Amino acid sequence: MTGSTTGALLVLEDGRVFRGESYGATGETFGEAVFSTGMTGYQETLTDPSYHRQVVVMTAPHIGNTGVNDDDRESKRIWVAGYVVRDPARVPSNWQSVRSLDEELTEQGVVGISGIDTRALTRHLRERGAMRVGISSTETDPDALLQRVLAAGEMKGAELSDEVSTREAYVVPAVGEKRFTVAALDLGIKANTPRMMSERGIEVHVLPATSSLEEVNAVSPDGLFFSNGPGDPAATTGQVELLKGALAQGLPYFGICFGNQLFGRALGFGTYKLKYGHRGINQPVMDRTTNKVEVTAHNHGFAVDAPLEGSTRTEFGDATVSHVCLNDDVVEGLELRDDAGTLKSFSVQYHPEAAAGPHDAAYLFDRFVDLMESSVSRRSQSDLLNQRTEEEA
Template identity: 45%
Template structure:
């Protein structure tokens, strides 16, 4: 039997469609992702915590779900919006349908709405709070709930998705041979000589520690609330700052830890990790109108002049209007000219706003893991 679902936005717009997945009602910031593939990786990306995600590609679910492609221990987004659900997956690796997967994880989905109209509204009005419901189908009631629900800005969502204790990581990239060419001066590739990376987990995608491991590193994962003393007690050669959800500005504990670590060990940050590196270095952060979410974002590498096609998922950015003297922009988003990479000139630390680990694809930016490896393995010069 067909089930009705409704999505109401805080601006008073209501979309009516067909429910799939779980029953219930949720609120969250309504955003969109332009990827044509990778819906399972999007569903399991902890950075979407607190959000209702709309896919712009019209047919979703056509290759099903499998355990290997998950990017975390579960689903952290609050709702899923698509144009058309494919009920029969065609993929030899498929273990579940998308509908079954959402039901198992208590996630509400809605299909059959005009996602083009929804995305256009978000692009014009900006990302806004919405309510997705299969239980309350009264438009006025849903609009009132959307307008009274808390906004994502100012919330600390990291503590909802991060681990609670340290853990060693040993998994690499199953489909790739170990890239021994990444080893450079100061590291000979023996297990005893592998640089030790402590990855501070604010909601990290699993393909990140896989890449760090595959690049030749020993990896330890630490909770996002770890102090500098906690991190340094693990005797790292380098420190990684992970992606994660929401607004970086309330995360004073993370900013303080990074400030205390800068200059002591090489630092590499991705996505939220770059924003926190920016805050720790004295940069300002601002909220983008509708964010960058997709696997097709063009980024200019200022050092090489090359354009990289990148995977992105962020709603905040480092402001370039008043950068401290020791911070330089290394990468630029060619769609809106926002900063996609920064580097500190006085200590070994850099970050990028996009996802070089890119699951699923593209792979233009894998070189950044080699840069981090080389930074740890190159003796410091005075």
């Protein structure tokens, strides 16, 4: 390992202490301790804005083997508040690698710790739940660090999407012939999401998290998309009101992760904090519309509280649970249909953009295309009918 071998201290808010070695930047950091079960894709995890204010514990023992490159980033910076690994690679080995993970963490000021029993820490978080944590390579007194951990902010009640969102709108052009225009609200969007839409002929207008319905309508979208992102959905109100307005005017909607939770709240469902959340690229989910099981990428600590069976009547139509996690029956997707049973909007709790992996859920972008295609066709038929009525009158 190329970094410092200075001692480091990790203290959880319940007083549990782990001692190891400094990894990455020297200093002190605080956040919510969560664990990720992915065995690879650590660069995508680190640069996922959904991990803002979280200290990520990697359950895979060997991290950093493939180094860091400039192609696999999902945003312009590392967002995790801290990083916990057991055995960091001493020397990276990959044809794409341009620097070591340790060097990248140090350069971006991310404080981490290595050489601890991550299995014991993960089991502790599974039993006690996600909690606040502090990592320090400057403090040697656990009690002193614990006091600062207890003074740190909690994830519950935190509205964070504006902290990770773009400040200025930008456009990702369609690849080849343009078929549709989508307004994508950046709540912590990953780079591969608009890329996968553009590959399907969609011109993506990425808008700041604070955008209004008027600003959404200004791009004349065929569909509305809400991205993944950090924070407590119950603390987010502006985006929920925007979504309600969009649903009321019949705009097709697709949401992922945080976008699923906000969709649930717009439909009248509650949300709640999971004990330790779902994080990693190996989570099994069933698509109940096809009965197919897909392995999916997750990063969420909150979930939608909706009935798994039957439909719920909302002001916008009938809502049903479309996807379920096979590990614990957590809601992983929602659908909204009109009285004729036509799909109007949908969302999933996981990350279908395959960054990092797997590719099982890429079909959801095709489903969004089909949804917009049907909507445009219905509007065209309606306009034609209105035109004929006016002519006959």
